[in-house]
Amino acid sequence: MEFKHTSVLLYETVDGLNVKPDGIYVDGTLGGGGHASELCRRLSKEGTLIGIDRDKDALAAASQRLKEFDCKKIFVQDNYSNIKEILQDLNLEKIDGAMLDLGVSSFQLDNPERGFSYMQDAPLDMRMNRDDVFTAYDVVNEYSSGELKRIIKEYGEERWASRIADFIVKERAKKKIDSTEELVRIIKAAVPASARRDGPHPAKRTFMAIRIEVNDELGQLRKAAEDFIDVLAPGGRLSVITFHSLEDRIVKEAFAKEVNPCTCPPGLPVCVCGNKPRLKKITGKPTVAGEEELTENPRSRSAKLRVVERV
Secondary structure (H helix, E strand, C coil), X not given: CCCCCCCCCHHHHHHCCCCXXXXXXXXXXXXXXXXXXXXXXXXXXXCEEEEEECCHHHHHHHHHHCCCCCCEEEEEECCHHHHHHXXXXXXXXXXXXXXXXXXXXXXXXXXXXXXXXXXXXXECCCCCCCCCCCCHHHHHHHCCHHHHHHHHHHCCCCCCHHHHHHHHHHHHHHCCCCEHHHHHHHHHHHCCHHHHHCCCCCCXXXXXXXXXXXXXXXXXXXXXXXXXXXXXXXXXXXXXXXXXXHHHHHHHHHHHHHHCCCCCCCCCCCCCCCCCCCEEECCCCCEXXXXXXXXXXXXXXXXXXXXXXXX
């Protein structure tokens, strides 16, 4: 299948990095190479792109797409949260910038066999790295009702989480739930008709929650938010695009802690804790898609871009 993906906030993300032509930059969520293409366009032969993705298909597609550029290119199949180990393996200590485009790629959503989409029938999978063993099938068929309710409510912010969890447990007692189509049917039965008439597809939030659980997306992000800051050289920048309120909160809090690390009581006239900022904000409020981009790419609607610089 061709790797199609419309890069969200493309120029805003790469502009935010203030690219040095001979610098070393990381795209931690390489995908089809959309953001990386714009980055490589700004790098000279002396510049380096390190492209990281969990998905072999993404790496293969991106390496083809980026062939035309002269900069050095290093492709790594790994999780971006392992940035310190990846750089250590490459004998690198610091980088001049990095970008993360979180969530699932259009390619993964649109490829039926990957099982990410509630719009197409497929085996329950949802693994970003197909070498992993743990799948959506395991979550749906092995998690207790309480565990299902927790992830659907917390990660999917789904008001009908309890009913959906109960319906899943009831149905899987008759037979294992194997496909996305079966799961969608169960979710539709659990969500009252009045609620199905308004808002997004009734299965959207539950599918997102299961995907986040399968790929440990929030846990990996918490680790990465700190580790990417550690490996930035002075003046290096980090651009992060989030699509979910929980993702954005993790990024916002990680940045805020480094922008203002003072732990002194509010009443003290001067800081005595000695904690110095390691970051400064480049974006105050997060950057969001404009009307033109929203029209061309509806998936950009929930995107928020935050950019920081290492002091």
